[in-house]
Amino acid sequence: MKRLLPILIAGLVLACANDPDPAADKAQFVRIYDNTRFNASYFPIDIRQTTDGGYLILGGRRLSTSNFTGIYLMKVDEFGKFISDVEVPDAMVNPVGPLLESNGKFYFFCMTSVGLQTQLQEVDPSGAIANTINIGGTYPMAAGTDNSNFLLLSYDIANKKSQVSIIGSNGSVQKTKGFNIGAGDAVEEPIINHFLRTGKQLPFQVGKAGSGQYFFNGFYNYTLSLVFTDLNADNPLGVVQGQQDKGGFSQVLPLEGNAFAAARFNFGDNYILPNLSINSSGVSSITDLGGNNFPELVNDAPIRILKTTISSKEVLIFASNTRSRTIALFFYDKVSGAFVGSHYLGFSNPFEVTNLVATVDGGVSVCGTTYVAGRFPRICIFKLSKETLSGSLQK
């Protein structure tokens, strides 16, 4: 009995051991980055994890001196705690995501507020602008990577063309090809409204398919279309036509060959297509693609797709905004395309998704906008641990 008592006491004390757990604090957190300025307005554009475990966020901010969006950069640590931010001077506007990585550096495109010339900004991992390179051309709309080079989709306002360029990390333009959006001001109007953020934010995108062809999601021949090109031929190799600016792809994620994970919108409705084979030659219509309908999502919802591994299973995560102002994550098996789970983020204040990234610890960070006190737009991050993600999958 005399021996049992100390063992019992030690056992009880150990059972209560609950010291601060930095590993748990890194694995799962929620952060909202607040500013006490009443009229400050920030929104994220993209998030990337840096080698120190922290996060770099590219964002936009409201300017009183320009109709375009200003540039905001923020660095947070691995716990999501704010480290520093930069409000890039008003001479640079219209930041375009995603944040591009090349040789350990981060880049993004923007344009000058006077002259509207496209610029390539190099950002160091601390979130400071390290270099600015003039690219030329106007109205950058979307960016992507092609090995060590960058892909840029821009709008050539003088010739009314959607323009795809391959650009080196030193700013050299290696190849460019333009595609007519169609004659008349009507087709241009939604593009300009997108830039001024006075209308719908259109899901412009540029990238390289598993087949090796380049693609862009932008205006071509009067409609928001998914266009395939080799950047040599003047005409597209293939086109999936949308419905003017009322229907089109919300996002596509190239898988293998002609396979894509995709989401589309059509006159307010939203469809998820986790395993879609797209004919990259010839002309087809997006309305023929079908998909899983999600009435719980807001009209023409922005949808972001991430391929990651959860519990040793390749999973596609589709992130979007619900009508109840939360962020919804839908999980699909990459191989079978079967729905395997869901997870919802946010409550009380409205939340909107911007992007999500896989983290080195097997988790996922979801970056978005929330409205603090129901009114102040602020950047937020939900860091989900791999255990939480695993728990979201159906057993």
Added chain:
Amino acid sequence: MIRTSTVLLAILISFQLHAQNKKKSNYTQSSTKKQDAFLQKQWWIGLKGGVNFTQALPGQRYSVLSGTTNYPLGQLEKQYEGFSKTGSQATLEITFYMKGFSFSFQPTYRHSRFRYSNQFEWTDTENSANSLLLNYKQENKVDYVDLPLIVKYDLTKTKLRPYVQAGAFYSMLINATKSVAVEGVDYASGGINQFSNEPLIVGATDLYHNSYWGILFGGGADYNLGNVRLVMDVSYRIGMSNVTNTSNRFSNDRLSGIGDAMDDMKLNNIVISAGCLFPMRFLGTGFKTLDR
């Protein structure tokens, strides 16, 4: 009501026992020695109830909101109100008395409450009329089963016996809830718009660790009334381990959505109890069962 009935019942029993004892008499000297030896030890069992007041002592601070450049220092830190909310508890006391010392096991069901608040303000440097003030008041209600082991020492051997006590306890979480009330003043509405939202009440059991331990000290007094003992005591309980579940800090979307994350914290309590104890060892003869 239940507590009042219990005390009345105890008093009635004590008078009955007292009356019976008066009828007994005449013991020899040798039996008195045996009785003395017998009365050096006694078991007591009884019930206590009372109130408690809780203080949460924050350790490492956490917040969902993270201030950016020029954010006012301290605005994110919660302001804790110590010992401001009344809780309650019910205790079963089992005590072994020997030569002035008592060794007591007192399993307790305890309901404790504590509160903290945050105040946030947004202002416009260009237009001072544009500002918003929000005050988040968060009340935590936690239910624990406490398992304390206590040593008491009687300071006197009179009918009214003051004592001091010290010990340790182990507490197991049963349930926890949080209530969040938001009040604010909006000066940007063209006037002074004072508003308050309906409190949000959420289950918070997952946010607390399932157990903690601590030490206690205090004092009290027994009053021997016939063959029963009325007891009243006060103890100060010092939590020695963190009550927050460190792995579930951000798991509640409702609380995260309104900007709340639990700090690491320890709970201290002032516990005031009163009750009645009954002896477990009786003699067949007329002398008192009370220990000496």
